[in-house]
Amino acid sequence: MFTVNAYAATSATEPLTPTTVERRDVGPRDVLIEIRYAGICHSDIHHARGEWGPSVYPVVPGHEIAGIVTQVGPDVTKHAVGDRVGVGCLVGSCGACEPCRRGEEQYCLAGGVLTYGSVDADGTRTQGGYSTHVVVTEDFVVTIPAGIGLDEAAPLLCAGITTYSPLRRWGAGPGTRIAVVGLGGLGHMAVKLAHAMGAEVTVLSQSLKKREDGLRLGADHYHATSDPATFEQLAGAFDLVVNTVSARLDLDAYLSLLAVGGTMVNVGAPAEPLSLNVFSLLTRGRSVAGSLIGGIRETQEMLDFCAEHSLGAEIEVIPAERINEAYERVLASDVRYRFVVDTTTLV
Numbered sequence: 001m002f003t004v005n006a007y008a009a010t011s012a013t014e015p016l017t018p019t020t021v022e023r024r025d026v027g028p029r030d031v032l033i034e035i036r037y038a039g040i041c042h043s044d045i046h047h048a049r050g051e052w053g054p055s056v057y058p059v060v061p062g063h064e065i066a067g068i069v070t071q072v073g074p075d076v077t078k079h080a081v082g083d084r085v086g087v088g089c090l091v092g093s094c095g096a097c098e099p100c101r102r103g104e105e106q107y108c109l110a111g112g113v114l115t116y117g118s119v120d121a122d123g124t125r126t127q128g129g130y131s132t133h134v135v136v137t138e139d140f141v142v143t144i145p146a147g148i149g150l151d152e153a154a155p156l157l158c159a160g161i162t163t164y165s166p167l168r169r170w171g172a173g174p175g176t177r178i179a180v181v182g183l184g185g186l187g188h189m190a191v192k193l194a195h196a197m198g199a200e201v202t203v204l205s206q207s208l209k210k211r212e213d214g215l216r217l218g219a220d221h222y223h224a225t226s227d228p229a230t231f232e233q234l235a236g237a238f239d240l241v242v243n244t245v246s247a248r249l250d251l252d253a254y255l256s257l258l259a260v261g262g263t264m265v266n267v268g269a270p271a272e273p274l275s276l277n278v279f280s281l282l283t284r285g286r287s288v289a290g291s292l293i294g295g296i297r298e299t300q301e302m303l304d305f306c307a308e309h310s311l312g313a314e315i316e317v318i319p320a321e322r323i324n325e326a327y328e329r330v331l332a333s334d335v336r337y338r339f340v341v342d343t344t345t346l347v
Helices: 042-048 150-157 160-170 186-194 211-217 228-233 251-255 296-309 321-329
Strands: 001-009 017-023 030-039 065-071 084-087 088-093 133-135 177-180 200-205 223-224 238-243 258-266 287-290 315-319 336-341
Touching: 030 084, 030 150, 042 321, 065 150, 084 150, 088 133, 150 160, 150 186, 150 296, 150 315, 150 336, 160 186, 160 238, 160 296, 177 186, 177 223, 186 200, 186 211, 186 296, 200 211, 211 223, 223 228, 228 315, 251 258, 315 321, 321 336
Parallel strands: 177 200, 177 238, 200 223, 238 258, 258 287, 315 336
Antiparallel strands: 001 017, 030 065, 030 133, 030 336, 065 084
């Protein structure tokens, strides 16, 4: 074991503070990564504050990790010292169940090992990317292609794959009409990706204050959901609605925007249950679905796609000492569109 600098939550109510955590020695199939950047995801805040159930403290959040390989185990074949790499929300899975065998480790039937707040194979608790180094088995490390800066690549490991996966699964491309609900950390990547895939993209946001940004990022249209006329005007207009917000919505109103056979897929995770009238589905053959990040193979596919199309996240890089401030700004929707921690400031 060796010790590294980190930032951790020590309770659900206290601010994050500097600390140290232990990392395991590099095993035969392990990769040691010097973390350069770690994105701040809304999930980090939920977990740090115990909003999705009890958390075990201390916990180091961070599952949008970009850095450089500094050591590999003797049996590693996929990565080498000096490689630019990333780690997302998962650092392990059973590898044997049907979802794992088909490359969908995020749906591991045994429960995947999360990058932080999870029990690892050796019985220790995982600690995330708000730290200077991490040791991860090679199968859960992806390559960050040339052409994407490590800072703008970090959020792709969660926000990017979380939106790429449903867009691919539900066939985003030329001739498809896609609505993105919310223009935040997830939503701005959904717009960029859907546009690059060739779809006609509409942003649905509470107000028009981010309209200029939305159009710049690739949206063809932008509407305010606070205006009731929006739902009348856009009734039946979309093949796919991607809901990126972590707040309660009137599902029946949003389902009315779908064409016959259309799907509303949820990637945001509100703490409260959602409800709907089943006739919103029956009368037009519509569907409600959910999607959780993506498997390792698809995450690499997403990164390669982003490199091909020169896509990265819109970011604000901050030193570690501003993490708590960033949390409050995320909750106030005061970021365009992802905070990224410069982990070299963890001293």
